[in-house]
Amino acid sequence: MRDIEPVEAWVRCPECKAAIATPNRLPVEYFRGHLSLCPSCGQPVDWWDVVLRTLLEEEYPFNLFGLVGAKTTAAATTLAPNTLSSLEPQPTVVPEGGRILHITYRPEAGGLLPMELHGTEPRLRNYEGNLNLYPVPISMYNPSFRVGETEVLILVTWVPEESPSEWLPLVEAVDSFVMGRYEEMLIPANVAVESKSSRLLSRFFEEVIGIGHDRVRGFLTDGATFSHQLNVLLPSLAALTQAPRLSTRFVEG
Numbered sequence: 010m011r012d013i014e015p016v017e018a019w020v021r022c023p024e025c026k027a028a029i030a031t032p033n034r035l036p037v038e039y040f041r042g043h044l045s046l047c048p049s050c051g052q053p054v055d056w057w058d059v060v061l062r063t064l065l066e067e068e069y070p071f072n073l074f075g076l077v078g079a080k081t082t083a084a085a086t087t088l089a090p091n092t093l094s095s096l097e098p099q100p101t102v103v104p105e106g107g108r109i110l111h112i113t114y115r116p117e118a119g120g121l122l123p124m125e126l127h128g129t130e131p132r133l134r135n136y137e138g139n140l141n142l143y144p145v146p147i148s149m150y151n152p153s154f155r156v157g158e159t160e161v162l163i164l165v166t167w168v169p170e171e172s173p174s175e176w177l178p179l180v181e182a183v184d185s186f187v188m189g190r191y192e193e194m195l196i197p198a199n200v201a202v203e204s205k206s207s208r209l210l211s212r213f214f215e216e217v218i219g220i221g222h223d224r225v226r227g228f229l230t231d232g233a234t235f236s237h238q239l240n241v242l243l244p245s246l247a248a249l250t251q252a253p254r255l256s257t258r259f260v261e262g
């Protein structure tokens with residue numbers, strides 16, 4: 010496996026459909042009310058609309074994972090007819106301890122399709138071992154295809170081992186979305202928001218106001234539970250710190 014370079018996730022301009030690199034700080038850009046201009050057509054980009062369109066229309070899953078900050082790296086290999094390729098993901102492709110979320114294979118001209126081999130229990134896919142690819146000739150389906158050595162681009166999407174506690178449930182929610190298991194998104198997405206809001210409020214009450222850790226924990230666990238945190242405490246904190254509030258279209262869906 011030859012590593013090539015990181016791949017920037019992209020979204021499409023709603024006006025001209027040009028690809029725009031997904032900003033690393035997309036949520037911050039959005040909540041601060043920043044409008045970006047499309048580098049191709051110059052029209053303002055409304056990140057809310059763009060993210061919704063991406064979720065509905067995007068064909069490459071790595072771009073969906075890119076919305077929540079997952080990384081994608083490109084690697085390449087050459088398939089030869091009738092030859093098994095066993096590829097070890099290098100640390101330059103996925104850093105040590107990194108968790109692979111998704112892999113896309115894109116064969117170039119050459120007439121071979123990469124088929125990933127699994128054990129006899131395909132659902133128990135081993136994401137941590139080698140990628141075993143067996144070339145299937147396209148001529149099986151269309152005899153007019155010539156068969157020869159085929160370059161394959163491999164896009165590996167991953168998150169690093171050290172990730173904030175609220176990030177992984179968010180990634181899990183996107184994973185369920187990619188797989189079309191929409192109901193399974195709800196709990197991890199909720200956990201992601203609850204975890205972040207609880208940590209933010211705890212720090213505020215403990216470090217800014219100076220209330221003891223146990224009292225704050227009791228208050229947020231037994232008194233001001235998640236719904237109260239979202240509807241009362243977070244807007245109050247936002248107003249106090251002059252941070253932007255959630256727009257009504259975000260709250261109401």
Ligand SMILES: [Zn+2]
Pocket residue numbers: 022023024025026027047048049050051052
């Ligand atoms: Zn545009």
